[in-house]
Amino acid sequence: MAGPTLQPVGPDIWLAAGPEADVAGFRYPTRMAVIRLDGDGLLIWSPVALSESLREEVDGLGAVRSLVAPNSLHHLFLDDWRRAYPEAKLFAAPGLAARRTALVIDAELGDEPPxxxxxxxxxxxxxxNRITTEVVFFHRRSGTVLFTDLIQQFPPGWFRGWRALIARLDLMTEPEPAVPRKFRAAFTDRRAARAALGRILAWPAGKVVMAHGAPVEQDGRAFIARAFRWLTG
Known part of the structure; x- marks a missing residue:
């Protein structure tokens, strides 16, 4: 019998791996987070493909109130979740509305939580950033920071041939999760990026979750500082 899809990573926060997604010829693993909010309801961060078993587990935790697309690249499975949970509100990062004009977005994410x-x-x-505008989250109760694409790490052997070479040059297969070179080069407003990073580094982060890479389990704030040293140095 298959084990549970949702794996706890702290109080009131669970992760679920979804099927791989093909993006520009590269295979990407997918990961989402389920967060039980204070008071009532669940928030689904970066939804993956919605299977029957995943839906049963999510429903067992509570009612889905909020769907979150944390950047303009993570939108592949939103339609299925909207159909499954029509009462949930969809919150999206800046830029997704222009990319998915037919998608009904209830609110655009900003610097202050709704x-x-x-x-x-x-x-x-x-x-x-020219590639995407990403909204980074901090779950207070578990001390977890959630990045989507700005920090990545793929295991050895994940890519082969010319894709492996490109991934290595892009810092996607470093020993420690890193900001890929393409995202570093795409930051045209580094002053704004440093200001946002300053707020992130003020969070008492213990863990760091990313959509494409194994979670960092401890010393999250120090890890984030290392990952963005190229921006602050």
Whole structure:
């Protein structure tokens, strides 16, 4: 019998791995987070493909109130989640509305958390990147920071041939999760990026979760500082 899809990583926060997604010829693993908010309801961060077993587990935790697309690249499975949970509100990072004009977005994410999760999560927008604008979250109760694409790490052997070479040059297969070179070069407004990073480093982060890479289990704030040393040095 298969084990549970949702894996706890701290109080009131669970992770679930989804099927791989093909993006520009590269295979990407997918990961989402389920967060039980203070008071009532669940928040789904970066939803993966919605299987029957995953839906049963999510429903067992509570009612889905909020769906979150944390950047303009993570939108592949939003339609299925909207159909499954029509009462949930969809919150999206800046830029997704222009990319998915037919998608009904209830609210655009900003630098301040909306009332739905203000007591559970903090957030900041990493602006000034040509590839995507990413909203980084901090789950207070578990001390977990959630990055989407700005920090990545793929295990040895994940890519082969010319893809492995490109991944290595892009810092996607470093010994420690890192900001890929393409994202570093895409920051045209580094002043804005440093301001956002300053807020992130003020969070008392213990763990760091990313969509593409194994979670960092301890000393999260020190890890984030190392990952963005190229921006602050």
């Amino acid at each position: 009332p739905e999760w203000a007591s559970s999560l903090d957030q900041v927008v990493m602006r000034g």
